[in-house]
Amino acid sequence: VEASIPEPQRETWRKxxxxxxxxxxxxQRELVRHVETTLARSMFNCDESAAYSACALAFRDRLVYDWNRTQQRQTLADAKRVYYLSLEFLMGRALDNAMLNIGQKDIAKAGLAELGFRIEDVIEQENDAALGNGGLGRLAACFLDSLATLNYPAWGYGLRYRYGIFKQEIIDGYQVEVPDYWLDFNPWEFPRHDVTVDIQFYGHVVKTTDENGRVVHRWEGGETVKAVAYDVPIPGYGTSTTNNLRLWSSKAASGEFDFQKFNNGDYESSVADQQRAETISAVLYPNDNLDRGKELRLKQQYFWVAASLYDIVRRFKKSKRPWKEFPDQVAIQLNDTHPTLAIVELQRILVDIEGLGWDEAWDIVTRTFGYTNHTVLPEALEKWSVPLVQHLLPRHLQIIYDINLFFLQSVERQFPNDRDLLRRVSIIEETNPKMIRMAHLAIVGSHKVNGVAELHSDLIKTTIFKDFVDIYGPDKFTNVTNGITPRRWLHQANPRLSELIASKTGGYGFLTDLTQLNKLELHVNDADFRREWAEIKFNNKVRLAKYIKDTLGIAVNPNALFDVQVKRIHEYKRQQMNIFGAIHRYLTLKEMTPEERAKQQPRVSIFGGKAAPGYWMAKQIIHLINAVGEVVNNDKEIGDLLKVVFIPDYNVSKAEMIIPASDISEHISTAGTEASGTSNMKFVLNGGLIIGTCDGANIEITREIGDENIFLFGNLAENVEDLRHAHTYGGDWTLDPSLARVFEEIERGTFGNPQDFAAIISAVRDHGDYYLVSDDFHSYLETHKLVDEAYRDKEGWTTKSILSVARMGFFSSDRCINEYAEGIWNIEPLKGEE
Ligand code: TH1
Structure with a gap:
């Protein structure tokens, strides 16, 4: 308020x-101005990179205009906001998205052409914002797009990593990691050097009494690190609402470096302090679905959570409302357990700093938070060691113990004399060292807990969180099936398909109401439409084939069936089963007569995905895929009948090119392991069919599009436990014979030194086949035969493709965000005059 311009001067401002x-x-005027002033270049040295920079700056100015007005509107309305706390935001490129959401891509295209540039080439200049690992981070990005498009008052809070997910190179068939330094030129962020928060670590707790004789805890000593806000505008599609994503960057609290030390000649340690502070936001941990319990990771979590909560509380306090209204103004969603310390931090702020009583504070806390679980894999469930938390956050540990005490006391009252129940649900695991179970803390501190697909939400209720359903009742646990934004994953990635759909459904309304896709069913027999539909897919395949030829030197035939598996490399996702299948196909082709061979359906097996740098087995799988490709792709006898391609450095922008070019994609996780999956939705939305297990969102996709339009196979989640048991204890377990044949060929050295692949084979044959590759292999191969047959019937395939797209309306992230808004956050849209 103090900084606002007085009324008499505002007229001049407005002018x-x-x-x-x-x-x-x-x-064009803006673009040329930015080239000539901001970039200090001219028409004589404006390359594509400069054209990108200037174009981005022109659109950035455009975004800032809507962004400022949105923030003013939301502040004035003082309506309830949602804050989405996520350690990952996998945004990808921003320029194309900004142009499309604002609705001015056509202007930019024509304008750039007259200035000597192709818009596609300009767009390609941008580096991805890759502040995430995979599905979890990309989901957060889709949610931001939907929140803005639906005009919800919403902020994202995350960390501004200096290095995003590493870039992947493939050298001699092996993954090599290269750092992703992406901040050299980033026009999409605005440093807010005036918005900072001091964050405390270490130290000790002093217990005293205040003037009223009340016990108070003061957290003293330790060290301080400064959090600096960087804001990123998030434009909605077809609306002026432009929300904010606030990313925190760490800095030494004492300014540049310690001058005391510097003047005393202790240069090294003065700089070391500064570097230690900056290390906190330096790099994204590259593990997907794995918790490694590292101290720096815990520091990242607390740093980000404490800065965000300080910011949220500061904003609330401006409204001068009583504390009990906090949950009416603020909803905070925890994207997995990574931000769970926010629960403890808010309780600490309310009790230790604001002086509220414990129960009053705890009521506010639990009414504020919601927790989304994204995985049931035991190795991904976060636990922090008690000694580590004691050291880093001594007061928080006390509060966690108190939360646990009151929780266990209430459980004891509800279920007297059930010691084992108390042990099972306790926030503290009584191991040595003791561990804090973050999921338990998140459940106890939230009013709603949700899974991300129906099967997954059922599984958490019946397995890992079963006891909590008994304690809280079933209403605390709910399902919100994931969704994807049709703006990026259809309109931006597949503009020609989007245009064709618009021509048949009466305009682009489907982009904000995806259920309108069902109008396509009326046209499924329209011959011209079907031809154009198939043509668009073919052209997308030609474009991908060209990319593969240009970057890898492998010639693939766009008439072949493109079979795609792109996602993080993980044993549970079973890329190993896919490559075993490709080897089986190769061996089958080799055994055929030339006449038989000529009748086979040509295939291209396309893989992409990063392995966590410390995940040795995943790296071996990448090596096997490349080793098989090396042999198969150079086998003259095989030619176009089979190619195996590994596309390096799979990321969001590559996904936008690869997904629209897929005929069939693989979503083949062991049943019960993939919480949802979201690329399955992206592939179907782009007219690709899928082969998959009864897992995650595959099940709901099947329900929506019809089981005649999907290739399901394999064992069911309900049988996994028994099968695993049989592997270890059942006497009669035998390896699937086709798989045995594949292993034999690998061990003969057909794909290079068999020692290199021994561990991949052993995991299946000798170490219990935890992911059920052998159990599912036969039905996997049989189902791929059905895929070949179905693809032979080109008209039948096109029908499946069109009907599937027509029935995908449910999987928009708009539907998903509306479910969160109504069922969990209790927030309403706030629209500006457009
Ligand atoms: C993924 C799940 O594996 C995937 O099935 C789901 O579609 C996606 O989240 C979005 O809901 C997860 N990613 C991570 C990453 C980390 C920890 C747990 C999960 S679960 C670091």
Missing amino acids: HQAKPFADKDGF
């Missing part, structure tokens, strides 16, 4: 206020 460009001419 000079920035107005966004409205036409091609205005865009």
Whole structure:
């Protein structure tokens, strides 16, 4: 308020206020201005990279205009906001998205063409913002797009990593990690050097009494690190709402470096302190679905959570409302357990700093938070060691113990004399060292807990969180099936398909109401439409084939069936089963007569995905895929009948090219292991069919599109436990014979030194086949035969493709966000005059 301009001077302000460009001419003027002033270049040295920079700056100015007005509107309305806390935001490129959401890509395209640039080439200049590992981070990015598009008052809070997920190179068939330094030129972020928070670590707790004789805890000593806000505008599609993503960057609290030490000649340690502080936000941990319990990771979590909560509380306090209204103004969603310390931090702020009583504070806390679980894999469930938390956050440990005490006391009252129940649900695991179970803390501190697909939500209720359902009742646990934004994953990634759909459904309304896709069913027999549909897929395949040829030197035939598996490499996702299947196909082809061979359906097996740098087995799988490709792709006898391609450095922008080019994609996790999966939705939305297990969202996709339009196979989640038991204790377990044949060939050295692949084979044959590769292999191969047959029937395939897309309306992240807004956050949209 103190900084606002007094009324008499505002007229002058308004006269000079920035107005966004409205036409091609205005865009060009802005672009040339940025080239000549901001970049200090001219028409004589403006390359594509400079054109990108200037174009991005022109659109950034445009975004800032809507962004400022959105923030003013939301502040004035003082409506309830949701804060989405996520350690990962896998945003990808911003320029194309900004142009499309604002609705000015056509202007930019024409404007750039007249200035000597192709818009596609300009877009390609941008590096991905890759602050995430995979599905969890990309989901957060889709949610931001939907929140803005639906005009919800919402902020994202995350960490501004200096290095995002590493870049992957493949050298001699092996993954090599290269750092992803992405901040050299990032026009999409705004440093807010005036928005900072001091974050405390270590130290000790002093217990005293205040003037009223009340016990108070003071957290003293330790060290302080400064959090600096960087803001990223998030434009909605077809609306002026532009929300904010706030990312925190760490800095030494004492400014640049310690001058005391510096003046005393202790240069090294003065710089070391500064570097230690900056280390906190330096790098994204590259593990997907794995918790490694590292101290720096815990520091990242507390740093980000404490800065975000300080910010949220500061904003609330401006409204001068009583504390009990906090949950009416603020909803905080925890994206997995990574931000669970926020529960403890808010309790600490309310009790230790604001002086509320424990129960009053705890009521506010639990009404504020919601927790989304994304995995049941035991190795991914976060636990922090008590000694580590004691050392880093001594007061928080006390509060966690108190939360646990009151929780266990209430359980004891509800279920007297059930010691084992108390042991099972306790936030503290009584191991040595003791461990804090973050999922238990998140459940106890939230009013709603949700899974991300029906099967997954059922599984958490009946397995890992069963006791909590008995304690809290079933209503605390709910399902919100994941979704994807059709703006990026259809309109941006597949503009020609989007255009064709618009021509048949009466415009682009489907982009904000995806259920309108069902109008396509009326046209399924329209011959011209079907031809165009198939043509678009073919052209997308030609584009991918060209990319593969240009970057890898492998010639693939776009008439072949493109079979794609792109996702993080993990044993539970079973890329090993896919490559075993490809080897089986190769061996089968080799055994055929030339006449038989000529009748086979040509295939391209396309893989992509990163392995966590410390995940040795995943790296071996990448090596096997490349080793098989090396042999198969150079086998003259086989030619176009089979190619095996590993596309390096799979990321969001590559996904936008690969997904629209898929005929069939693989979503083949061991049943019960993939919580949802979201690329399955992206592939079907782009007219690709899928082969998959009864896992995650595959099940709901089947329900929506019809089981005649999907290739399901394999054992069911309910049987996994028994099968695993049989592997270890059943006497009569035998390896699937086709799989045995594949192993034999690998061990003969057909794909290079068999020692290199011994562990991949052993995991299946000798070490219990935990992921049931052998159990599912036969039905996997049989189902791929059905895929070949179905693809032979080109018309039948096109029918499946069209009907599937027509029935995908449910999987929009807009539907998903509306479910969160109504069922968990209790927030309403706030629209500006457009
Ligand atoms: C993924 C799940 O594996 C995937 O099935 C789901 O579709 C996606 O989240 C979005 O809900 C997860 N990613 C991570 C990453 C980390 C820890 C747990 C999970 S679960 C670091």
